[in-house]
Amino acid sequence: MGRSPCCEKAHTNKGAWTKEEDDRLIAHIKAHGEGCWRSLPKAAGLLRCGKSCRLRWINYLRPDLKRGNFTEEEDELIIKLHSLLGNNFYSWINHTHIANFVFLWEKVVGFFSDFALGINRWSLIAGRLPGRTDNEIKNYWNTHIRRKLLNRGIDPATHRLITDNTNNHHNNNITPTASAAANHNVNSSPEVTTTTTISFASAAPTPPSTTHHLIKHEQVEDDVKLRSDSPDRRKIKNTSSENQERCPDLNLELRIGPPRHHQSNAMSSSSYIQQHHQSIEFYQPLKTGGRNSGGATICFACSLGIQNSKECSCTTGLNLTGGKSTGYDFLGLKNGALDYRSLEMKYPQVKEAVT
Template identity: 55%
Template structure:
């Protein structure tokens, strides 16, 4: 059998130092992205492979944009979120130079609130009936859990795997795409999105492709007569 990915006792954790970054960059420049399990040792890093992978993908990759999101990027994220739900990697795949983590953080810190302030429920992109608290903050956790309880909110994490795309269509949203939920009968805003013809921009793994194809074949023909997605290519 294979060896475990890393021995947690012998690995550094927390913020990366400049030296660690340089070692990682240097190694990947020379050898390319490869086996993350063996990379740390080969690169002389006391990090777990998973941590290296994350650091590279989310921070060190040379093709990352970083910095503020442009208005059209924001717009695209909102549209894609309406379509795909919290599939951050799929959404990020449509935004060159952006990572799933970055998109997720930006959604949680900016776009969510922006939609709420516009009176739109960020979870289902419909006009809001009440304001949801922010999702993840220490200070809002108690509030959010009570809010969920009192509103009868079902969270994907509790009841079903996040990726299962399960949904209930009561008044309260659960963060999944409304498109997966035709029984709702609610109308989405006119998104003019057609994802049927394009491959993701990122180097798409089979898993993503499959998932995306499923999604696409399910319900992405909305409001067509537009030519397929110029903005996604």
């Protein structure tokens, strides 16, 4: 049995909406609220299908929508989120030397897999841009940002520099920027040679102060912070200035290395975090929060917003919920830009992972 049509197509208008139709739709939703889209057109006296009404409301008529051009900040946020949530994620994995690491990956960050697989990415991105719709962002991506990235020499699908491979094949497509960063890495292993947006690596538990391994994230804002950064990092920036000119805002590096200790296949992400929570850390490569803040290294649990759990043992005294935290806010969990609680409905595994 076939699916019944969503509406009587023969008796519905199509194409651009008129002012009168808009007014009718707005008035009806103000009176009765959203939902019941299938029955809404008839109730509102509209010759439209429910689907069309829903789209018109969500993408155009909603009062909380922000109209107008995207700001530069929104541009960069979209790029970052697309690199993070876009469907390039697993294609990136395929380019790394982590075949034997995938299991661990799945265990530790498996609850991110829905993001990583590109599921609902436009709506997720839209969720971090108040007043913007997924459709708007999708259009904007296709018309503006895609070209912008191409002009920078970046493949919009993979967020990698579009370069020949002659300089990269020994380094698994590592970019000059990432190479410099890798050289700067105190404990970087030879195997750790890949580059993209987020930094992941693993190693045996070592004091945070001596390792740059593990889960590491370098923010775009680092470029700005570098102005007041150590000579060391400035040197790195200088050595990669050519690349920086081409890609000034996507200095996001991903580092992954094989685990030094075999993990039990039965080990849950939770127990893994418990055992290695000092090893799995989001590393803030730059000091944050002023002169007394020290190196802002936070544990994985804190990064997930479960810093108040027993799994948290930040030695930096950071507390993401205390309002004084200066740790890195992975995915915006702290500042609410991406509220993981809003994901509970669609990503119950997230909730499970953090409770």
